[in-house]
Amino acid sequence: xxxxxxxxVAAASLFAQEFKVGGKVADFSFNDPxxxxxxxxxVRGDVTVVMFISVLCPISNxxxxxxxxxxxxxxxxxxxxxxxxxxxxxxxxxxxxxxxxAGFPFPVHRDAGNVVADRFGAQVTPESYVIDKANTMLYxxxxxxxxxxxxxxxxxxRAALDAALAxxxxxxxxxxxxGCTIKRVRKTT
Numbered sequence: 001x002x003x004x005x006x007x008x009v010a011a012a013s014l015f016a017q018e019f020k021v022g023g024k025v026a027d028f029s030f031n032d033p034x035x036x037x038x039x040x041x042x043v044r045g046d047v048t049v050v051m052f053i054s055v056l057c058p059i060s061n062x063x064x065x066x067x068x069x070x071x072x073x074x075x076x077x078x079x080x081x082x083x084x085x086x087x088x089x090x091x092x093x094x095x096x097x098x099x100x101x102a103g104f105p106f107p108v109h110r111d112a113g114n115v116v117a118d119r120f121g122a123q124v125t126p127e128s129y130v131i132d133k134a135n136t137m138l139y140x141x142x143x144x145x146x147x148x149x150x151x152x153x154x155x156x157x158r159a160a161l162d163a164a165l166a167x168x169x170x171x172x173x174x175x176x177x178x179g180c181t182i183k184r185v186r187k188t189t
Contacts, residue, residue, distance in 0.1 A: 017118070017119070017120065017121030018118075018119040018120075018121075019119055019120050019121070019129070019137055020121070020137065020140075021137050021138070021139065021140050021173045021174055022136065022137065022173070023136070023137060024134075024135050024136060024137075025040075025129075025131050025135045025136070025137055026135070027039055027040050027041045028040050028115075028116050028119060029116075030082070030084055030109045030110060030111050030112075030116055031092075031109060031110040031111075031112055032107060032109055032110075033092065033095065033096050033099070033107050033108065033109065033110070034092075035092065035110070038109065040082065043080060043082060044080055044082075044131065044135075045078060045079065045080035045133070046078060046132070046133040047078070047079045047080070047130065047131070047132060047133070047161065047164045047165060048079065048080040048081070048082065048130070048131045049070075049074070049079060049080070049081045049082070049128055049129065049130055049131075049157070049161070050082045050084065050116075050120065050128070050129045050131065051067070051081065051082070051083050051084070051126060051127070051128040051129070051143075052084050052085070052086055052111075052117055052120075052122045052124075052125050052126065052127045052128075052182060053067065053083055053084070053085060053108065053125050053126050054085060054087055054090065054125035054126075054179075054180060054182075055085065055087070055090040055094045055095055055098040056087070056089070056090060056180075057125045057179055057180035058180070059124075059125070059126070059147055059178065059179040059180055060125040060126045060179055060180065061102075062147050062148075063126050063143055063147075064102045064103075064104075065149075066143060066144070066149065067083075067104075067126070067143070068102075068103065068104060068105065070143070070157065070158070070161075071104075071105060071106055072105070074161050074165075075106075077165055078165075079161060079165070081106055082109065083104075083106060083107070083108045083109060084108070084109050084110070084111045084116060084117070085108055085109070085110055085111065086110075086111035086114040086116065086117035086122065086182050086184070087114075087125070087182055087183040088113075088114065088183050088184060088185045089183045090183075092110055095108050095110060096108075113185050114182060114184045114185060117182050117184070118184075120140075122182060123177070123181060123182060124177050124178060124179035124180060124181055124182065125179045125180055125182060126142075126143055126177070126179055127140075127141070127142070127177040127179065128140070128141065128142070128143055128157050128177070130157070130160045130161060130164055130170070132164055138160060138163075138164055138170045138173065139156070139157065139160035139164075139170050139172075139173055139174070140173070140174050140175075140177075141156050141157070141172075141174050141175030141176060141177050142156055142157070142175045142176060142177045142178060143155075143156070143157045144156060144157065144158075145175070147178075154172075154175070156172055156175040159171065159172065160172075160173075
């Protein structure tokens with residue numbers, strides 16, 4: 001019974017998904033670390049990664065070093081990054097403290113009420129999306145295919161970024177993101 005309920009909730013959230021691979025990503029807003037609104041259009045680039053991460057998720061935290069490496073490698077090539085925390089159970093203070101403790105060289109923004117996560121259909125942390133200069137989503141999925149870095153065989157996000165930067169089609173446009181579920185606000189109908 002509980003599994004059926006979870007499947008219904010997951011299916012309902014997928015129907016609400018607005019942004020999909022191959023489709024356009026309309027402008028959206030989120031909050032900077034101290035609560036000021038930010039529009040995606042003001043921070044995007046020719047290639048932009050939107051990534052949902054978490055303070056409390058051990059899987060997301062296992063990726064902290066790889067996330068920093070991705071940021072360092074690809075921001076040097078002009079890729080813009082928007083890191084979002086959509087978990088209702090993680091306070092803005094926790095998010096800022098976590099970013100500092102993890103040594104993130106980038107801000108982690110807040111997706112209050114998981115509005116942006118809903119529009120993307122994001123379900124877990126970490127989960128990533130690549131968007132081109134025409135606002136077309138080129139990739140959705142995992143950073144790579146293994147929680148343990150020694151077992152990684154497919155680096156889906158890096159492959160998508162390399163293709164986007166080269167102006168060639170992304171070969172694997174979707175991979176299965178895995179991690180902890182995003183803790184959403186309860187929405188009334």
